[in-house]
Amino acid sequence: xxxxxxxxxxxxxxxxxxxxxxxxxxxxxxxxxxxxxxxxxxxxxxxxxxxxxxxxxxxxxxxxxxxxxxxxxxxxxxxxxxxxxxxxxxxxxxxxxxxxxxxxxxxxxxxxxxxxxxxx
Amino acid sequence: xxxxxxxxxxxxxxxxxxxxxxxxxxxxxxxxxxxxxxxxxxxxxxxxxxxxxxxxxxxxxxxxxxxxxxxxxxxxxxxxxxxxxxxxxxxxxxxxxxxxxxxxxx
Numbered sequence: 001x002x003x004x005x006x007x008x009x010x011x012x013x014x015x016x017x018x019x020x021x022x023x024x025x026x027x028x029x030x031x032x033x034x035x036x037x038x039x040x041x042x043x044x045x046x047x048x049x050x051x052x053x054x055x056x057x058x059x060x061x062x063x064x065x066x067x068x069x070x071x072x073x074x075x076x077x078x079x080x081x082x083x084x085x086x087x088x089x090x091x092x093x094x095x096x097x098x099x100x101x102x103x104x105x106x107x108x109x110x111x112x113x114x115x116x117x118x119x120x
Numbered sequence: 121x122x123x124x125x126x127x128x129x130x131x132x133x134x135x136x137x138x139x140x141x142x143x144x145x146x147x148x149x150x151x152x153x154x155x156x157x158x159x160x161x162x163x164x165x166x167x168x169x170x171x172x173x174x175x176x177x178x179x180x181x182x183x184x185x186x187x188x189x190x191x192x193x194x195x196x197x198x199x200x201x202x203x204x205x206x207x208x209x210x211x212x213x214x215x216x217x218x219x220x221x222x223x224x225x226x
Binding site: 047048049062098106107110112 | 152156162163164165166170175207209212217218219220
């Protein structure tokens with residue numbers, strides 16, 4: 001059974017870069033079947049898809065965040081990572097990593113989520 | 121951008137009730153529509169994919185239908201564990217979620 005676990009700082013200062021990692025266990029990471037996504041959810045609000053990475057390193061990003069987002073993968077560690085630059089209070093949210101079947105499909109496994117607060 | 125709306129935004133229902141939630145897309149998305157359930161403090165859970173396919177392990181009281189711009193999620197007989205917020209998601213273009221429908225106890 002695949003499991004995903006987010007890690008990273010819970011507090012980031014405005015204008016700095018938010019960095020999170022997701023460690024995947026359960027054997028499916030490098031199978032070539034899946035993509036690996038990041039999403040977020042501000043408190044009391046809806047879900048926003050940030051972007052995805054394939055194990056080859058190819059990426060897709062939400063156009064609304066594309067100028068500030070980098071998602072990368074480290075297959076040797078079964079990890080993928082999110083970097084979001086120039087953060088503001090509007091980037092405060094619970095960030096989820098997730099397993100994604102790819103464009104036009106669905107997300108079937110999620111991490112538990114990690115709260116990142118942007119504040120000085 | 122494709123905009124997703126859901127109705128109602130919230131509803132109160134009793135155990136055993138039949139519940140229907142509607143999701144509308146601002147343009148046709150064929151059947152590229154998924155439904156998720158989210159409970160407070162938890163990650164979303166996939167219920168339905170490709171508009172009408174039941175995810176493995178999800179109870180058969182959940183069903184989805186629709187194509188094009190109008191979709192529905194139906195819970196045939198509401199159970200205590202079904203009180204949650206439900207989101208639709210379109211994956212025809214950049215994935216985007218509806219604003220959610222909160223189902224609470226009447």
